[in-house]
Amino acid sequence: MEIRQLQTFVQAAQLxxxxxxxxxxxxxxxxxxxxMRLLETELNTRLFDRMGKRVVLTPQGREFLKSANKILYEVNKASKSMNExxxxxxxxxxxxxxxLCTAKFPRILSEFHSLHPRVNLQITVDSPEKLIRMMEHNExxxxxILxxxxxxxxxVKVMELAEPVVFVASAASRFAGKERLVLDDILQEPFFLTEKHANYRQALDQQLALRRQSISPVLEISDTEFIIRMLELNQGLSFLPYFAVEQDIYKHRIITLDVKDVHISMYRQIFYHKNKFCTREMEEFIRLADKRS
Structure with missing residues (x-):
């Protein structure tokens, strides 16, 4: 039995x-x-059922996966300790x-590249559901995510931080300086919102549905940076995670609205699969992301 066979087996089990x-x-x-046939012969058991183009672990395969992960973890741990x-x-x-990519990643990646210029970084941007599926398939x-x-x-969850989602407008908006607004005060304003599949947009729609209310945005777009630029031109309101607008608020370009009857928070979270050995490169990204949190 060879290490590469175990690595191949774990990869095939995930994919x-x-x-x-x-x-x-x-x-x-x-x-x-x-x-895989050689591995099955050596173990004298069937590890996979072939189902068309898919291969699925047998009960014996699922049991062996636990052992394979333990072996590979110890091998990687030993290798890591020799290369600290x-x-x-x-x-x-x-x-x-x-x-998150727009608001948080530039500073994280800039510092990461400065410290570790030989690491090839690849970033994939997608919905949380798609990213979770990719993680579970070792892609x-x-x-x-938020x-x-x-x-x-x-x-394995290594970060979970609450992040408020807030109503925002231009610093020149007629709502600037107004306190104790309620949702009814702003519902008829033009809204620039993220698309319906965005989780914080879904949370807002759910709260509105409970009140038998709704917002009909003048524009739906996934690009939060574009929404922020439109707000700066005093073109309407939006509902965005605070981290996405924090710098623009600090520069007095936009403001948060004091809407008292809506309170929604999402959570910034970092995960990796438990079968994935946490490399030094992963540890360093996690460290920098936590530092920039």
């Missing part, structure tokens, strides 16, 4: 596909098939959402 495993590991599909002073060079693939090293608190026994 449920020999062809995708071959593509990710740089082997031919036939080489993956041969490796080595320059970071392994690639790092992080998944995030658009608003990402870790994810940094959502309601998420948990699964197969994930």
């Amino acid at each position: 449920e596909s020999f062809s995708k495993t071959a593509e990710m590991l740089g082997y031919s599909q036939s080489a993956i098939t041969v490796q 002073d080595r320059e970071l060079t392994n690639p790092l693939h992080v998944g995030t959402i658009e608003s 990402l090293d870790l994810i940094y 959502d309601t608190p998420r948990w699964d026994e197969n994930w």
Whole structure:
């Protein structure tokens, strides 16, 4: 039994596909098939059921996956301990959402690249649901999302920070300086909102639905930076995570509205899969993200 066979087995178990495993590991599909057959022969048990193009772990396969993960964890741990002073060079693939990428990632990545210039960083921007699926199929090293608190026994959560979502407008808005507004005061204003699948937009729509109310935005767009620029031109209102507008508020370009009857928070969270060995590159990204939190 070889380490590479265990690595291939774990990858195939996560992706449920020999062809995708071959593509990710740089082997031919036939080489993956041969490796798994040899492993099954050595263990004298069937590890996978072949179901069309999918391969699914048998009960024996699921049990062996636990052992394979433990072995690979100890191997990686030993390798890491021997290379603590080595320059970071392994690639790092992080998944995030658009608003976090725009507001938080430039400073994190700038410092990361300054400290570790040989690391090839790849960023994927998508919805939390898509990023979680990619993480579970080992297509990402870790994810940094904004959502309601998420948990699964197969994930390792290394950050969870509450983030208020606020109504915002231009500093020149007629609402500037007004206190104790209520939702009815602003509902008829033109709104620039993120698309309906954005989780904080969904949370707002749910609160409105409970009141039998709704907002009909003049524009829906995933680009929070574009929304902020429109607000600066005093073109309407929006509802955005505070971190996305913090710098513009500090520069007195836009303001938060004091809407007393709506309180919504989301949580910035970082996860990786429990079967994923946490590399030094992952640890360093997590450290810098926490530093910039």
